[in-house]
Amino acid sequence: MKNIDFAGRVALVTGGGSGIGRATALGFAECGARVAILDHDAIMAEEAAQLIVDGGGEALVLKTDVSDEASVANAIATVVEKYGRLDAAHNNAGISPDTGSTVDCTRELWDRIFAVNTTGVWLCMKHEIQAMLNSGGGAIVNTGSVSSLRAAPYISAYVASKHALVGLTKVTALEHAEQGIRVNLVCPGVVRTPMLEKKADEGFFSIDEYVQGSVPMKRAGASNEIASAVVWACSEQASYLTGAILSVDGGMVIA
Numbered sequence: 001m002k003n004i005d006f007a008g009r010v011a012l013v014t015g016g017g018s019g020i021g022r023a024t025a026l027g028f029a030e031c032g033a034r035v036a037i038l039d040h041d042a043i044m045a046e047e048a049a050q051l052i053v054d055g056g057g058e059a060l061v062l063k064t065d066v067s068d069e070a071s072v073a074n075a076i077a078t079v080v081e082k083y084g085r086l087d088a089a090h091n092n093a094g095i096s097p098d099t100g101s102t103v104d105c106t107r108e109l110w111d112r113i114f115a116v117n118t119t120g121v122w123l124c125m126k127h128e129i130q131a132m133l134n135s136g137g138g139a140i141v142n143t144g145s146v147s148s149l150r151a152a153p154y155i156s157a158y159v160a161s162k163h164a165l166v167g168l169t170k171v172t173a174l175e176h177a178e179q180g181i182r183v184n185l186v187c188p189g190v191v192r193t194p195m196l197e198k199k200a201d202e203g204f205f206s207i208d209e210y211v212q213g214s215v216p217m218k219r220a221g222a223s224n225e226i227a228s229a230v231v232w233a234c235s236e237q238a239s240y241l242t243g244a245i246l247s248v249d250g251g252m253v254i255a
């Protein structure tokens with residue numbers, strides 16, 4: 001990512017304390033951006049920020065719940081207050097708790113999954129776009145999933161919440177195309193992160209068996225393989241990319 005230049009720019013990453021978000025936060029920093037890490041787990045976010053500082057970068061931790069509009073508004077206002085602008089945002093925080101089948105899923109779990117995965121992305125864009133317009137434009141990447149594009153049994157709330165991001169990303173891209181704001185969706189496949197490893201540890205599935213059966217490249221992705229697509233999509237090198245649904249999944253969705 002060294003050939004991408006974010007010097008003088010400001011990026012924010014939600015869910016930047018762990019997994020894919022942490023890798024993106026480090027990626028933006030490596031390219032010279034000052035990075036705000038918005039996460040409801042402040043300890044993980046501080047850890048990620050320390051890695052950035054250790055690498056000679058600048059990071060700001062903001063304990064944020066993306067499903068809470070006041071929390072999101074306050075975090076984005078703080079970024080602008082501290083750094084004076086917002087150029088790039090990766091709306092990545094997401095959850096995938098076990099729900100069981102469509103019939104068994106509780107209303108409480110359904111609402112929580114949508115509140116974080118879908119409403120959270122909308123709330124972040126709502127406040128980021130205003131900040132970006134004040135900075136002369138910007139780029140947003142939302143984190144979808146292979147589950148934005150196809151079904152899998154027993155995760156209907158997750159699949160529906162991630163499918164919704166396809167429409168939300170496209171509409172937002174259309175609404176702001178003339179204003180210098182690009183909006184894209186990156187859809188990871190199977191990526192070794194704490195989220196995935198926790199599910200495997202709980203006995204839902206074996207990552208290796210799952211990968212062999214469903215990923216044409218026959219391996220799981222690493223967080224930095226998703227992060228490099230996100231950082232690129234937010235950079236000037238992707239200046240004509242908007243409304244795109246970009247699968248980064250070792251070929252999973254085409255199989």
Ligand SMILES: NC(=O)c1ccc[n+]([C@@H]2O[C@H](COP(=O)([O-])OP(=O)(O)OC[C@H]3O[C@@H](n4cnc5c(N)ncnc54)[C@H](O)[C@@H]3O)[C@@H](O)[C@H]2O)c1
Pocket residue numbers: 014015016017018019020021038039040041044064065066067092093094095096116120143144145146187188189190191192193194195196
């Ligand atoms: N790991 C995979 O295989 C995979 C595949 C497809 C899509 N994704 C998506 O990638 C994104 C990141 O997942 P990951 O695997 O890195 O998971 P992760 O659990 O390692 O990281 C998620 C981060 O989001 C934060 N978070 C959760 N709820 C939040 C909230 N309400 N407000 C603020 N922060 C919150 C967590 O504290 C954590 O730091 C998610 O949207 C997930 O759905 C992951």
